[in-house]
Amino acid sequence: MKKYDAIVIGAGHNGLTNAAYLAKAGLNVAVLERNAYIGGATVSRELHKGWTYTNCSYVCSLLRPEIARDLELPRHGLQVVPYGGGVTFKRDGGYYGNYYDHNRQYREMARHSKRDANAYERYTADVMKQTRLIRPFLLKRPPDPTSLKLRDLRDLTEFAGSFMEMGEEGLADTLKFWTKSVGDFLDEYFETDVIKAHLGGTGVIGTALGVYSPGTAYVLLHHYMGDVDGNVGSWGFARGGMGAVSGALAKSLLGYGGEIICDADVDQIVVKGGKVTGVALKNGDEIHADVVVSNLDPKRTFLDVMDAKDLPADVVRKAQNFKIRGSSGKLNIALDGLPTFNGLDKSSPLMLGDMHFSDSLQRLERAYDDWKDGTWSKDPYVDMLIPTQTDPTMAPPGKHMMTVFVQYAPPKIRGGEWTAEDKAGFEKSVIDQIAAQSPDFKDLILHCETRTPKEIEAEVGLTEGNIFQGELTFDQLLFNRPFPGYAQYRGPVGGMYMCGSGTHPGGGVMAAPGANAAREILNDLRQPNIVPGGYADD
Amino acid sequence: MSAKSDDTMMLTTPFHSRVKEACGLNCWGNWMGYTTPNAYEDVELEYFAVRSTTGVFDLTPMNKYRVSGPDAEAYLNRLVTRDVSKIRVGRVGYTVWCDDAGQVMDDGTIFHLAENDYRICAYARAIDWFNWAALGFDVSIEDETAEVAALAVQGPTSCATLLAMGLEGLDQLKPFGLTEFEFEGETLMVSRTGFTGDLGYELWIAPHKAEALWDRLFEAGRPFIIRPFGTDALEMARIEAGFLQAGVDFMPAEEAVRNGRSRSPFELGLGWLVDLDKPVFNGRRALLREQAEGSRYRFAILDVDGNKPAQHSFILKGGKQVGTVTSAAWCPTAKTNVAFAQIEMPHGAVGEELVAEIYYQRELHWTRVLAPCKVIESPVFNPGRRRATPPAGF
């Protein structure tokens, strides 16, 4: 029986990041992964010969550049290539396009409304103000407001400082921003439906809330706070799909002497005398370690791989009450060629980015109504891209791969399990929506991987298929993520830690939770801190 | 102009065919999404055309807004810091407008075309704010940037040129006056305005007459040594004349992300544009408070020792940083090295001696100089011909 200094449960990108830092610090670390492959929701797989899908996450921006650099991810094969453009098709045959060039963007918006085009400058400045507030705290543990520890007080002072620096009006705006709906927020700037719909979609991605539900403005911010090479708010593709991120992290980890064990399904974290001693696998093996880190979401961590009697009742209750509602599905499609879209030239830069078909916030809200009704959206919101226009590695030359993220899809259909017919119905609603704007689309489909929340839960292990390991609403952010008292990555028993997206600063391929957790673990082990802080964002 | 309404590529102005022909250097810039020349043939010669003969600048991309309707005057009086009722029909007024915090959103000129009919020229785009500010007023606001082609005709022989073009009586037009002529069946509006600080006029016409106007102007101007000038030469002229530029010398308030980066009119040396006697206007309360409590910064024009332009320099007092330079140039006519600076209060009063920390490069070698400089009272270039009516022939 082997004993490690630390075991990380789950080879999601956060588990890998966490383990890489522990290994870099000299610890003897093993990552245990239930699946035969690593990556969790950060994965690329070939399911149709010659085509690589980026099965879950598909675009990259949030990944902290400090960590990518420090763990030498570029040397280990990671390249993030920005993509320009984006478009929302309108039912009436027109479209709204999104250009990265400022003036071109202005002219495109002005085509719909000069006033909106002008207001966009105010909108960008206002979103940037909020972005600047949150970014410095991504690579920090959230300060505990009830603690009198020096480190917490110092961090709190810094947080309060940046807050106060925004001025009286900035402060008021911030409080409103963090609690209001993305629809209300956009209504304050724009008058054109399609522009609001284009910008508003990111406010509900991965969230079981509608565009007019309070709290969704923050979700929009969560999608703005990343950057590609310093361009805050920009998004890019990881060459080879998001699996390239976990692949590079894995190489980095192995390079520091860590181990990854696949097909190792953890049954339970073993606790003796209020301290962890290791884990028991489903196959009966036991592996020992004084430190056990869970990359799983809070529900799976506390209600599945831990025994309730090892835990304070309070924690079990909080885990049960944790909001982690599945709301999204995904289609990954192998295409025989590049589809034609109504009104767009195939060489248009708009084709390179995210495409959508919901041309008003009303349609987005109606899509949410279906979710509340316990079924998939009949007129869904999709975030669709064809990365193979940018990335030559994911399909044979001349062929294409399409990634379609879909809102909304509930974890259960009116309380019952998804059936094969349900899944087919879900798939059809998406394909029909795309085909309505692309006459040759259906004929080009060679293979389609359809994932409802049921598959995402079963294959990735995300409870209810919630992509962020828990809703990104204000009540579950910062020192409330996953729950108060446990937001600094330490669990309720000695030697037990959390490092997944269920911890601060939350979901997305960011690697920040994993890195922040490593910093705390090393601190407890009285090891020097080798985890980088954030770049100054002045 | 672009042919297709959904064409999002770089725009060109209605003068483009002529501008392109004249732009021997093929040196282009991007001004608000329009392809505009940085220089045509030679920046120095272009600058001296403005100061010694006649220079012509295509200012079509300047944002132009038409404000009209029964409440137009009342609306503008609420919007801007100046008393608009004092800008009579046929006159032009320079002004700024502020947000509610008394921070400058932009500066620009108001053309009083007719009773309750105005045009505002602004550097930054403003339609959104203008509409917000119009709530409750019976007023219409149109963006007419693309509907009006405009040329600045600037320099000591500019009046002679325009007279020769047939604009009879133009020599009687006073500074900041505007008048109209007939031009090939269209109305040609002429104002005695400009951004060079010299004698000069601005010509406003419907786009389809733009090329004809250019041709007639250059034809008439040949004996008076006319030449087009680009943005680089304009930059030299406007610094020499003491004119601020939005986005360069101040951040338009709505675009500033960092708290404290915007400026009030007082902090930009534009307090003279603020009429606190007006009972209501945007930003008044904040400006009254600032007047009582004092400003954070002071705008200073610096006369800098030596001949190295103090671009991007820190301004020091007793070795401590007290300010930064926003614009700087060696001014060829005034033969002065000028810099505009934002100085922290209480520094920067007229006459105060400061030091500019200047970095410059010669043959890849960087040198740092600490150049003494002095806050001066007014711009270094302000010729009598700018105001003379009628102006002399040259």
Ligand SMILES: Cc1cc2nc3c(=O)[nH]c(=O)nc-3n(C[C@H](O)[C@H](O)[C@H](O)COP(=O)(O)OP(=O)(O)OC[C@H]3O[C@@H](n4cnc5c(N)ncnc54)[C@H](O)[C@@H]3O)c2cc1C
């Ligand atoms: C469909 C979808 C689309 C998304 N799109 C994007 C996007 O475009 N951009 C973006 O930035 N983010 C996106 N996200 C979110 C992002 O992918 C996730 O937030 C992130 O990958 C989560 O990483 P993690 O390491 O915290 O956890 P996970 O990736 O969930 O990793 C947990 C790991 O633990 C393993 N595991 C579970 N149970 C056990 C067990 N008992 N024993 C051993 N191992 C176990 C799992 O197999 C998994 O590998 C998307 C997510 C989904 C699902």
